[in-house]
Amino acid sequence: MNRTGYENLLQAVGICVSARIPALLWGDPGQGKTAAIESARTAGWHVETLIISHYEPSDFAGLPVLVDGRVDLAPPAWAVRLRDHAGPAIAFFDEFSTASPALQAAALRPLTHYEVGALQLPPTVSFLAAANPADVAAAGWELAAPTASRFVHLDWELPLEVYSEALVTGAWPTMPVYALPDDFDRHLLAQRVLVSGFLRARSSQLSSVPKAAVDRGRAFPTPRTWDYAARxxxxxxAVEASDAVVRLLVAGCVGGAAAHEFLAWAAAQDLPDSRAILEDPTGAWFTGARADHVYVTLQGVVGAATQAGTPQAWSAAVVACCTAADQAGVDPAVPAVRALLRTRPAGAALPPEVKVFASVLALAGLLPGAGSGPGTTGSGGTGTGRAARR
Incomplete structure (x- = not known):
């Protein structure tokens, strides 16, 4: 790894911290993992570093105490400090792979529910962990698959170039941290659309738990880790990180093979702007498009209409689905129109063009009575219109 690779890794870790998604740094002892994480203090973050193997499961589940005749679970001091800190904070579980399986399992509750005993941690807390590979760790344990799937896995290395320079100058690279940008929701919608489209095309990649124990302790595809990847x-x-950082993050979530396939697929997509489609839902957006392209585009339209939250946007999205059905075929547009009909806002008119889906939606129970007559699909008709308003 060179200096650029190290800075990309630091940024990837900082993005995990900023998105409040737990990350696990894998690297040999003495590589500066702890120092890099604690550098967030320079940006005003509070950092609680725990050598996790020195603790007991009760330090995460809470210590039983008797209060007014009932047993309560008292939180440890580190959790109280995290709760009482007014700004962003990091709970850093160091030497994670040397903790026993029982202790690793106990640490999952703070990671997943933000609870330590009876204490609820604020959403401003992020979780990080560091581990040595089992072959170099003192009394190391392989991670169980349920534990591994709760982390983004990043391989850590301190390059000689960085070490030799910083050793002389004393200026060590720091981990960048970010506030969520104003346009984060727009970027999140775009990435969730891509993940949804990819998994429609590659359904076997939704969940694939490795057979070998050593591989189950690292990144692999699950619904949870795909959501991590999208976020x-x-x-x-949103922060204009490089493609190299994106590759590190996706591979850290779902594994190298699935990440390569997803990123190659996503790079081949050239999607029109969803908001532009809502403004002109009858345009030639889908002429000659592949089925997977149509599906992904319409998922973006569904998301944009949902974000807009208006009856007009909803109706325009339905018209766009009908346009896609006319220009590229009904099948790839069906999931989008089904999603729209399940989330129809009050006062939204059902466009008459939806009759192109009448038989499919009637079979799904979304348009009872559809197809029974020429007036059944209009907003003022006597069949579908009444059923959709009920």
């Missing part, structure tokens, strides 16, 4: 790439794009 992290959204923030990476």
């Amino acid at each position: 992290l790439v959204a923030l990476a794009r």
